[in-house]
Amino acid sequence: MDHTNTSILVVDDEEANRDILTRRLLREGYTVAQAADGPRALSMMNVERYDLILLDIMMPGMDGFEVLLNIKTNARYRDTPVIMLSAMDDKSSMDRCQDLGAFDYITKPCELNALKARMWRCFFDLKLTRRVNPAQHPQRSILIVDDDELNLDLLARRIKMLGHAALTATNGKDALDLLKEKQADVILLDIMMPLLDGCQLLQILRAHHLFNDVPIIMVSAVNDNATLERCVSLGANDYILKPYNAVILKDRIARALNWRDAHIQGRGDAGP
Numbered sequence: 001m002d003h004t005n006t007s008i009l010v011v012d013d014e015e016a017n018r019d020i021l022t023r024r025l026l027r028e029g030y031t032v033a034q035a036a037d038g039p040r041a042l043s044m045m046n047v048e049r050y051d052l053i054l055l056d057i058m059m060p061g062m063d064g065f066e067v068l069l070n071i072k073t074n075a076r077y078r079d080t081p082v083i084m085l086s087a088m089d090d091k092s093s094m095d096r097c098q099d100l101g102a103f104d105y106i107t108k109p110c111e112l113n114a115l116k117a118r119m120w121r122c123f124f125d126l127k128l129t130r131r132v133n134p135a136q137h138p139q140r141s142i143l144i145v146d147d148d149e150l151n152l153d154l155l156a157r158r159i160k161m162l163g164h165a166a167l168t169a170t171n172g173k174d175a176l177d178l179l180k181e182k183q184a185d186v187i188l189l190d191i192m193m194p195l196l197d198g199c200q201l202l203q204i205l206r207a208h209h210l211f212n213d214v215p216i217i218m219v220s221a222v223n224d225n226a227t228l229e230r231c232v233s234l235g236a237n238d239y240i241l242k243p244y245n246a247v248i249l250k251d252r253i254a255r256a257l258n259w260r261d262a263h264i265q266g267r268g269d270a271g272p
Contacts, residue, residue, distance in 0.1 A: 007052075038059060038064070050077075053082040065097070071101075091245075095247075098251075141182065142164045142186045143188065146170070149170070164185075215238070217237060217239070238255070
């Protein structure tokens with residue numbers, strides 16, 4: 001894939017981190033710029049437009065939170081997606097970045113394949129959402145597949161609070177049986193389940209043409225790059241960690257519905 005027209009700004013106070021990441025991205029064909037601190041990054045953004053910002057959190061003076069706030073409150077570049085890269089592996093930091101408008105949050109050290117998967121999702125999502133009116137979606141059917149009854153109940157309640165209909169299945173086999181009878185607009189899929197686990201179900205669904213337009217979001221407590229990469233390679237559209245944040249869940253479902261609408265629209269535009 002040609003990335004020569006995609007520019008990325010790497011913001012990190014550690015020179016070694018910046019250089020390593022920059023070299024890797026350059027090898028992938030991206031155009032890359034560096035900033036050693038927040039003020040420098042914001043000054044550069046006033047001069048040049050970037051397609052993506054990779055932003056560290058722990059920096060002296062102006063930290064990543066403050067830089068992110070400045071980006072998202074400035075009309076000139078607030079639409080630029082920002083992926084946070086941080087060694088801080090705690091839910092409060094992730095939630096704070098989400099609330100401030102970050103597109104994603106990746107914990108260091110980050111494998112290149114995992115970063116590439118998140119970047120690809122970012123660019124793909126941005127391209128699709130620009131084609132679709134981001135207005136409130138009418139009620140849709142969301143299928144939740146999880147073997148834990150409490151998780152299933154809480155997620156179903158949350159889906160209904162968002163104005164959608166909730167379908168539920170406690171394992172992959174039941175989910176397949178249900179999908180023979182009812183249509184799902186989005187599938188929220190747990191990984192660790194008996195009979196047929198989430199990855200196996202994901203693989204089955206992506207092999208069937210009837211489910212090509214159905215976005216699948218993995219919702220799992222499994223937090224490792226290998227699992228993320230496997231899910232992406234099998235066709236997952238997104239990955240949400242348990243315990244999930246309600247704001248993040250709402251945002252990811254809205255993005256998934258945008259993806260579905262754009263995918264169907266694009267297929268219709270292509271003609272028979």
